[in-house]
């Protein structure tokens with residue numbers, strides 16, 4: 001790439017990454033009419049838990065790595081100065097608590113060393129935790145190579161290679177890439193040729209049972225559902241399209257704002273379709289929702305947007321949020337009489353309303 005066009009490319013990437021962060025901080029970007037449907041899942045209060053709060057153990061393992069709480073910091077960012085600070089604060093907090101994190105799409109890191117540093121800061125700040133690399137399905141369709149994937153993994157000493165599937169984002173994103181052929185085949189290739197496990201996630205529109213079965217067949221080692229009910233990337237791109245006066249994209253952002261499979265339904269459908277570890281994400285906003293996710297069969301939950309503002313501030317601010325999630329989970333376990341996550345996986349629950357309909361009809 002000629003120097004000036006490379007510089008221009010880097011500038012565009014940094015601007016886009018900052019746009020995403022600033023829009024998520026300043027504008028309403030959460031689902032409007034659709035919710036996760038965890039509100040339709042009811043756990044049974046146990047007035048005789050017969051355990052002490054302090055004996056509750058929330059630890060677990062995910063892809064061979066120990067987590068003190070079944071919680072992952074969801075993929076967010078990298079590729080800009082503000083993103084570097086965010087990744088540092090997130091990683092330091094994750095290291096202190098003993099949970100994992102996934103960095104944002106790393107394509108930017110391949111262009112330039114200073115951009116790579118906005119991702120590798122996560123590993124420098126958190127030497128011992130699980131960290132996931134990240135690239136998008138559209139890049140795979142464009143022929144993203146196994147060598148490039150290996151570079152991303154070594155850039156951050158990653159323990160897993162995450163691929164995000166985001167056709168609904170790409171179609172609304174002003175500079176989105178709507179070539180989405182041969183992604184499954186590419187995923188299969190990565191599964192065979194890179195040494196770390198491949199994990200596939202959505203970005204908030206939800207993975208279906210059918211898609212998850214294809215991914216399992218391709219060799220993927222875990223699936224993160226990233227369903228609807230939390231951050232809407234149609235909303236995020238809607239604001240960018242409006243700013244750029246791209247009227248059709250703006251209209252599509254509005255129309256598909258609430259598009260997607262609600263998270264609790266996606267989790268149920270994926271669990272039913274595969275025998276892989278499944279991560280519950282998209283609109284996870286409390287420890288109680290982590291508890292519900294585990295009861296519905298998730299190995300972990302992941303949360304992104306609720307940590308963003310705190311991550312622009314400090315490690316301590318992120319820890320306040322994470323500790324609230326952890327305490328909420330532990331409180332739910334106390335009220336269910338569960339000493340550990342295996343016991344939580346066995347609790348009975350009732351589903352009502354729309355969640356019940358999703359479960360009965362698919």
Ligand SMILES: Cc1cc2nc3c(=O)[nH]c(=O)nc-3n(C[C@H](O)[C@H](O)[C@H](O)COP(=O)(O)O)c2cc1C
Nearest residue numbers: 074075076104105164203226230231282283304305
């Ligand atoms: C600021 C921001 C940036 C994001 N960037 C990425 C990304 O680069 N790659 C990715 O896989 N997901 C990305 N996501 C999506 C999240 O990982 C997650 O799937 C989605 O936000 C739903 O979770 P939430 O409701 O807890 O935010 C991003 C989310 C936010 C809020």
